[in-house]
Amino acid sequence: MNRNGLSMKYKRIDKTGDELSILGYGCMRYPRENGRINFEETKKQIRTAINNGVNYFDTAYMYPQSEEVLGKILSNGYREKVKIATKAHILRIKNIEDMKKVFQTQLKRLQTSYIDYYLLHDITLKDWENFKKMGVLSFLENEKRKGRIKNLGFSFHGNINNFKKILDGYDWDMTLIQYNYIDENYQVGEEGLEYASSKNVGIMIMEPLRGGMLINKLSKESKKLIEDFPIKKSPAEWALRWLWNDERIDVVISGMSSQEDIMENVSIASEVKPNSLNESELELINKLKKNFxxxxxxxxxxxxxxxxxxxxxxxxxSFSYYNDKKIFKRRIYYSVFYLLKTVxxxxxxxxxxxxxxxxxxxxxxxxxxxxxxxxxxxLETWYYKLLYKTFKIVERIR
Ligand code: SF4
Ligand code: SF4
Structure with missing residues (x-):
């Protein structure tokens, strides 16, 4: 238990032998100021997460500046306290020389001599075949033998059939899939989760809040369902609890961008237990799912x-404003915001x-x-066009 009275839960991953915090830190969306990563704030948040027991950090070569910032923050004694997961995307790898360069760059950016979890990023079946043809798999296996990679996995957004083929095609240590209460039957969904679990690989979850949609894009009716429920919890807490209720899941990766988010998630991760949601709680989540x-x-x-x-x-x-307009039913209001942001x-x-x-x-x-x-x-209706013209006239006068 730490000085906040919280005690992070850990899960042992059979395939890798690691004890990982059930809450992982997603490094895709660090806090920003004027469009740039706010390094000091990011450092504070990452260290808060580590000091509260989070030991799994998920980044990628493709996330802008993510690896460099994480590497810098973990230097000075924090590297050994955590496991780093990073990824290589086929968009950056056209041959084996590219793969070697990407891997070297990642070690340098992360200021480390090894990667704990190395993933092929968002692969399709075709990418997987290409990776093998290029010799990428042999290269990664060799790096694993040398100890510069500890575990191998892949992240996936495709369909269940291809997911099964990729899982069957290699002795993976782990996989990273999108899963949350509205995606039970989407992408690999529950069937994919069960299949991965039957293979005994580590199962990491991304998009637990659907990029914030399960908080920011809830309709009035959904908010009311949550407010009126006798047990008071935030929308994020319901979404996370639904995942941690499932004992097949190992780590839920959350992209936390404030101290409050971190402490809320740490606090939930300290008290959840698998199979603990009761019938009425599950019913509430079913209603939220339908309403969404x-x-x-x-x-x-x-x-x-x-x-x-x-x-x-x-x-x-564009899609965010379109969703806002549909969910909150304020057409003119969101048209104006959309206009201001896009013109x-x-x-x-x-x-x-x-x-x-x-x-x-x-x-x-x-x-x-x-x-x-x-x-x-x-959104681009007659009043949009009128506003657009007005905007242009004002711009000319200025
Ligand atoms: S939004 Fe339209 S123009 Fe832009 S990449 Fe997609 S299809 Fe092409
Ligand atoms: S449309 Fe949305 S979900 Fe699809 S790639 Fe673009 S931002 Fe991602």
């Missing part, structure tokens, strides 16, 4: 993998020329072009 599905327009997590768009469309932002830097939906580049990169398989048409018809 009925209300959200686009299942976008805001991950940004679809960017950059060659025409400059801010795809996640000045020319990033609105109607700039889309339907090249299709973004759709190939979206892990959620969102029909982006079709949904951007919906954004246009819902």
């Amino acid at each position: 599905k009925d209300n959200v327009a686009v299942d976008c997590t805001g991950c940004g993998y679809c960017l950059p768009c060659p025409s400059g469309v801010d795809i996640p932002l 000045e830097n020319r990033s609105y939906a109607s700039l889309c020329v339907k090249c299709g580049v973004c759709e190939k990169k979206c892990p959620q398989n969102i029909p982006i072009m079709k949904e951007l048409d919906n954004v246009k018809s819902n």
